[in-house]
Structures are given as C-alpha cells and as structure tokens.
Amino acid sequence: MATQPIEIYNTLIRKKEKFTPLNSPFVGMYVCGPTVYDDVHLGNCRTFISFDLIYRYLLFVGYKVRYVRNITDAGHLEGDRDEGGDKFAKKAKLEQVEPMEIVQKYTVGFREVLRMFNTLSPSIEPTATGHISEQIEMTKQIIEAGLAYESNGTVYFNVEKYSQKNNYGILSNRKLEELLEGTRELEGQDEKKGRLDFALWIKAKPEHIMRWPSPWGWGFPGWHIECSAMSTKYLGATFDIHGGGMDLIATHHTNEIAQSQVCNHCEPVKYWMHTNMLTVNGIRMSKSAGNGFLPLELFSGNHKLLDKGYSPMAVKFFMLQTHYRSTLDFSNEALQASEKGFERLMNAVSTLEKLKSSGKSSSDIKSLCAKCYDAMNDDFNSPILLAHLFDGVKTINSINDGKATISKEDLSLLQKTFHGFIFDVLGLKEEKPATNNDDLLNNLMAMIIEMRNEAKEKKDFPASDKLRNGLAKSKITIKDTKEGTTWEKEK
RNA sequence: GGUCGGGUGGCCGAGCGGUUAGGCAGAGCUCUGCAAAAGCUCCUACAGCGGUUCAAAUCCGCUCCCGACCUCCA
Structure with missing residues (x-):
C-alpha cells in the first residue's frame, strides 16, 4: 500500500533510515510504559499517543505488529542510589493502603485516560511483578558472565568492565570517560565498585513491602532489568522497534541495551525511537517541576493554568499537529486553535460522506492521497499529513459549494483515504453527542x-x-x- | 561545568540548499433577511553578525538567548 518505504529516525545512528523489519510482515515493537504509582501525566500520554500513531500506521500499511508496552508496578529505587525509596511503598504508606492497591488504582486510571484518547490497546501489556523470575534469571546470567556482582544483598551491573568489550554509550553517543566525569560522589555508594554501576537486584529493607525471594535474599528488581526481561520474552533477543521518551535514552535504555547484550549476545534493538518532551511555557512538564496538569484536569478545564476544558480529541489533534520528535508547548491559545481546526476537519469528513460526484475531477485527488502516505512514510510526520488533509478539506468544501467537481472514482478514493488516515491512522473520532437517538x-x-x-x-x-x-x-x-x-x- | 537539541510571520507549528507548508487569529469580498457555515483574496516570516554558493530559513564560523540530559520522570 505504501508508495515508498517507511523511513524511521533511529536514535542509534542519529538519522533517518529505511525501515526493514527483521521478519516482514511481522514487526516487534516495545514501548516503555508507565510507572503506576501516581496519575498518568500528560507527557506520558503524548509518548503513548505518538507510539499509537506509529502502531496504527504500521498496521494500516499491512504489517502484523506485536506491540508490547509494560506496566511498571514493582518498586524501583530513586535513581540507583541506595536510599531504598520504594515508590510504591512510600505512596502506600501515604495513602494507607496495600502497594497493589496503588498499582490497581493507577493502572485502571491510566487505561481509562488512554481509552479517552482513543488509543489502541497494545498486543501485550506485561507487568514487572508478573516477571520477577525472568528478571532474576537474567540477573543470574549477567553474574555468570562476570559482568555483575553482589554486594550486601544487592546486585550491580559492572559498567566499566562491560565497556571493555562493548560500547556502553552507543545510544547516548557519549564516551565512558565523559560519563564518568559527569557522575558525582554520592553518599551510601560504598557497595558499588564503579560510579556508573547500576542495580539489577535491590535488597529489601524492613520498610519495603514489595519483596521477593532471590538467590541474593529478599528484594526487588532494579528498574532497567524489567524491560530487558519482558522485551526478550515477548519479542526475542533482537526485535524491530523500541520506543520511549527521550529522557530514557541516557540511563534506562542505555542500561537496557547493556543487560540484553550480555544475556543475548546481540544488539537487542534495530530501531530506537524517542519522543520529545511536553513543555508548559517552555519548561518541561514533569512531576518534580510541578508545572503539569492531569489529563482529566485538561478535559474539564479545572486548573489554574487553563482557561477552559478541552476535549480529548482536541488535545490529541493538538499533539498530532507537532512531530513526535519536537517539543510541544502547551498554551491555551494553541489549544483553542487546535479545537477549531479539529472541528473543521471533522465537519469536512461528514460533508465528504454526502458529497456527489460529477464528471471529471477539477483537482488531482490521486496526488493528494499519495502525499498522505509520503508524509507518514517520512518518519511518521503527522503535521505534514494534517496539512495535506486540510488541502483536502478545502477541496471537499469547494465541491460541496459547487465550485469544484470530482469524478466517481476519485470521490471513492478520497473518502477511503480520509477515512483511513483520520480514523485508522490518526485515531481521531467524532465527539459530537449523538443527536439522532434522542x-x-x-x-x-x-x-x-x-x-x-x-x-x-x-x-x-x-x-x-x-x-x-x-x-x-x-x-x-x-x-x-x-x-x-x-x-x-x-x- | 560536560553532552545534546532548539531559536520560523500576532499565536501554534512543518520545512532543513532553489517551490504559497498547514492550522488558529486578523482584514476585505461572495453567499445570506440577518447570522452561522463555507469559498475566494490579503497578511509572505525564518535570533544577530560574518562566510561558502549562481542560489541559504536551510551548509560553515562566531555571538546572544532558550531547553533537555548528566538525579526519579515518557
């Protein structure tokens, strides 16, 4: 169906390259999912909406995609410092509930928000707690390979030793020496041999409620090992696409590559894709900066930064108007512009359904439709796709006004293309309340x-x-x- | 401090060597009893200073701003 091959920007080589699946038409895609110890925030949503777009387009052009997106429900440390700050335990203490109640609450909330954004469910949504044994196995393998060591019940990955034969900074494009310079001397790090070493398994302290038995005593898995374990289990030692937010490149994904490489003796991922951050007034929206609002606050408008509420589709449309690798800045003005633009697009879609053909087409419909594919083939460029669709909107309205004409064949093509790209690829949907059934x-x-x-x-x-x-x-x-x-x- | 990525018209946001991106806002016109919707037209910008080139928003250098990562975050 695609008029040209898909080009994907690969973080590994820092440029676009032709997408060739390892086992076409099958595609394996892994995306780092949320840590469910708090409400999903909008930045997370943007990443998942971006990968939903990618997933949808790959399906649209005929690939058989297995899309795996994990749920992190096991406590991991605040960084790799040995401070024992299990997020789930902390939150549970605060809310006076079981850790798994926290997990349940926010997992349900997360799915609900993504449902409102009309994203497709991944093929598999594995949880970290459901794969403890796989993570222990992997940790054992890394120890056996001589690249991890136990220290007082905690197991660390030996980054400097790994670097002797592997390029640890392959993804972040940084040299080991530079990385070492960047680290700081932190308290309580005596257990670690190297400053860059990170935990594969963490010894549980008395206050840790989430704990599992392991060869190294009671504890819980380190943050990075879960993704290595689950991606390997469901997609194999090497798979096509691995995605996540850009903030995961330097630490999480870098460590993930190292772990998988040691266990599977091959590069785990062919194409690394990273989405850019969401900003508010130019500053990254984040939990710690406190400049964020929750999706539900955005929908209702119940937040001091918001003039009014914006519907999930208006917000999604707003996000789709920016390329996934660019930062996206939130403002009321921009949101209102998207709201109107979205409405105009949807009005044209309903006009298109009742449009009548007559004679020859007064504009090149085939070329317009081909451009839609070209836009998406160029690293999933949804802003360009939307620009072409708006050219189509103009054409549709002109025909409707009797100022332009369209042939029967072209009308059918235009309807098919609009429907396919707007609903199947962009994943937009009509939001107007059904008036017919009242x-x-x-x-x-x-x-x-x-x-x-x-x-x-x-x-x-x-x-x-x-x-x-x-x-x-x-x-x-x-x-x-x-x-x-x-x-x-x-x- | 180190490493990256940016600075585009009133706002948002593509493009990344030669073409009107697109959306929103604004102005005028057409249609309409008036509106609304829609169409047409207008608004033609690329932080600054140099350089390369027949040609630069796009490449190179410098300067000034901004952001991200290096510490949990998608």
Whole structure:
C-alpha cells in the first residue's frame, strides 16, 4: 500500500533510515510504559499517543505488529542510589493502603485516560511483578558472565568492565570517560565498585513491602532489568522497534541495551525511537517541576493554568499537529486553535460522506492521497499529513459549494483515504453527542425549526431571530443552508 | 561545568540548499433577511553578525538567548 518505504529516525545512528523489519510482515515493537504509582501525566500520554500513531500506521500499511508496552508496578529505587525509596511503598504508606492497591488504582486510571484518547490497546501489556523470575534469571546470567556482582544483598551491573568489550554509550553517543566525569560522589555508594554501576537486584529493607525471594535474599528488581526481561520474552533477543521518551535514552535504555547484550549476545534493538518532551511555557512538564496538569484536569478545564476544558480529541489533534520528535508547548491559545481546526476537519469528513460526484475531477485527488502516505512514510510526520488533509478539506468544501467537481472514482478514493488516515491512522473520532437517538430533542427541534421557517416566510424576522437566539442560550446553533435548516448542539 | 537539541510571520507549528507548508487569529469580498457555515483574496516570516554558493530559513564560523540530559520522570 505504501508508495515508498517507511523511513524511521533511529536514535542509534542519529538519522533517518529505511525501515526493514527483521521478519516482514511481522514487526516487534516495545514501548516503555508507565510507572503506576501516581496519575498518568500528560507527557506520558503524548509518548503513548505518538507510539499509537506509529502502531496504527504500521498496521494500516499491512504489517502484523506485536506491540508490547509494560506496566511498571514493582518498586524501583530513586535513581540507583541506595536510599531504598520504594515508590510504591512510600505512596502506600501515604495513602494507607496495600502497594497493589496503588498499582490497581493507577493502572485502571491510566487505561481509562488512554481509552479517552482513543488509543489502541497494545498486543501485550506485561507487568514487572508478573516477571520477577525472568528478571532474576537474567540477573543470574549477567553474574555468570562476570559482568555483575553482589554486594550486601544487592546486585550491580559492572559498567566499566562491560565497556571493555562493548560500547556502553552507543545510544547516548557519549564516551565512558565523559560519563564518568559527569557522575558525582554520592553518599551510601560504598557497595558499588564503579560510579556508573547500576542495580539489577535491590535488597529489601524492613520498610519495603514489595519483596521477593532471590538467590541474593529478599528484594526487588532494579528498574532497567524489567524491560530487558519482558522485551526478550515477548519479542526475542533482537526485535524491530523500541520506543520511549527521550529522557530514557541516557540511563534506562542505555542500561537496557547493556543487560540484553550480555544475556543475548546481540544488539537487542534495530530501531530506537524517542519522543520529545511536553513543555508548559517552555519548561518541561514533569512531576518534580510541578508545572503539569492531569489529563482529566485538561478535559474539564479545572486548573489554574487553563482557561477552559478541552476535549480529548482536541488535545490529541493538538499533539498530532507537532512531530513526535519536537517539543510541544502547551498554551491555551494553541489549544483553542487546535479545537477549531479539529472541528473543521471533522465537519469536512461528514460533508465528504454526502458529497456527489460529477464528471471529471477539477483537482488531482490521486496526488493528494499519495502525499498522505509520503508524509507518514517520512518518519511518521503527522503535521505534514494534517496539512495535506486540510488541502483536502478545502477541496471537499469547494465541491460541496459547487465550485469544484470530482469524478466517481476519485470521490471513492478520497473518502477511503480520509477515512483511513483520520480514523485508522490518526485515531481521531467524532465527539459530537449523538443527536439522532434522542427522539424528544429531535421532535422538539423539528417543531421549533418549522415555526422559525414559517416566521421567516412571513418575513417576521424578529420572531425567527428570537427563536434562534433562544436556542443559542441552550448552546444549540441554527444554520440555514441551501438544503434547509440544520442544527447542532455544542458539546 | 560536560553532552545534546532548539531559536520560523500576532499565536501554534512543518520545512532543513532553489517551490504559497498547514492550522488558529486578523482584514476585505461572495453567499445570506440577518447570522452561522463555507469559498475566494490579503497578511509572505525564518535570533544577530560574518562566510561558502549562481542560489541559504536551510551548509560553515562566531555571538546572544532558550531547553533537555548528566538525579526519579515518557
């Protein structure tokens, strides 16, 4: 279906390259999922919406994709410092509940928000706690390979030893010496041999509620090993795409590569893809900066930074108007612009459904449709795709106004392309409340419109305007078109 | 401090050697009883200073700002 091969920007080589799956048409894709100890925040959502777009497009052009996105529900340390700050235990103590209650609560919340954003479910959504034995196995293998050591019940990965034969900084494009310079001397690090060493298994302290038995005593897995274990289990030693936020490159993904490399003796991932950060007034939206708002606050408008609420689709459309590798800055003005743009696009989609063909096409529809594929093939460039779709919107409206024409064949192609890209690829959906299945409202509206039209025929405009203004107070908009009077209710 | 990535019209945001990106806002016109919607037209920018080139927003150098990572975060 694609008119040209897909090009993907690979973090590994820092440029775009042709996408060739290892076992076409099968594609393995792993994306680092959320840590479910708090509400998902919008930055997470952007990453998952971006990979949803990628997943959807790969499916759209015919690939058979296994999309794995983990749920991190096992406590990992605050960094690799041995401070024992199990996030789940901390939160549980604060909320006076079981750690697994925290996990349950935020997992459900996370799925609910992504459902509102109309993202597809991954093929597999494995949890870290469900794969403890795999993580212990992997840790054992790394110890056997001589690249990890136990120290007082905690197991560390020996980065400097690994670096003798491997390029540890391959993903972050940094040299070991530079990395070593960057580290700081921290307290309580006596257990570690090297400053860059990171934990594979962490000894549980009395306050840690989440704990499992292991060859090194009771403890819990380090943060990075879960992804190595689960990606290997479900996608194999080497798979096609691994994704996540850019902030994961330097530490998480770097460590993941090292672990997998030691266990599987090969580079784990062919294409590394990273999404950029979400910012608010130019500053990264983050938990620690406290400049974020939750998706539900954004939808309701119930936040001091927001003038009003924005629907999930308006927000998603806003995100799709920016390329996934660019930072995206939130502002009320930008959100309002997207809200209107989205509405215009969706109006054109409904116009397109009832459009009539006649004679020859007055514009090159085939070329327009091909451009949509080209845009997505170029590293999933959704802003360009939307620009082409808006060219289509102009064409659709012109045809509807009788100022342009379209052939039967082209109309069918345009309908198919619009439908495919807007609903299947971008994953947008109509949000207007269904007015058709409310008989009472429909009947009342039909009556009011009839009364108004009678008034209009008698040129009694004060009366017709009174009806229209009255309806406006109930957020119902009246439109007089050539085909008659229509109405719609604001959501 | 080190390593990356940026600075594009009123706002958002593509492009990354030669073409009107696109959306929103604003102005005018067409349609309309008036609106709304839609269409057409206008608004033509690339932080600054040098350099390379027939040609630079796009390449190179310097300067000034901003951000990210190096410490949990997608």
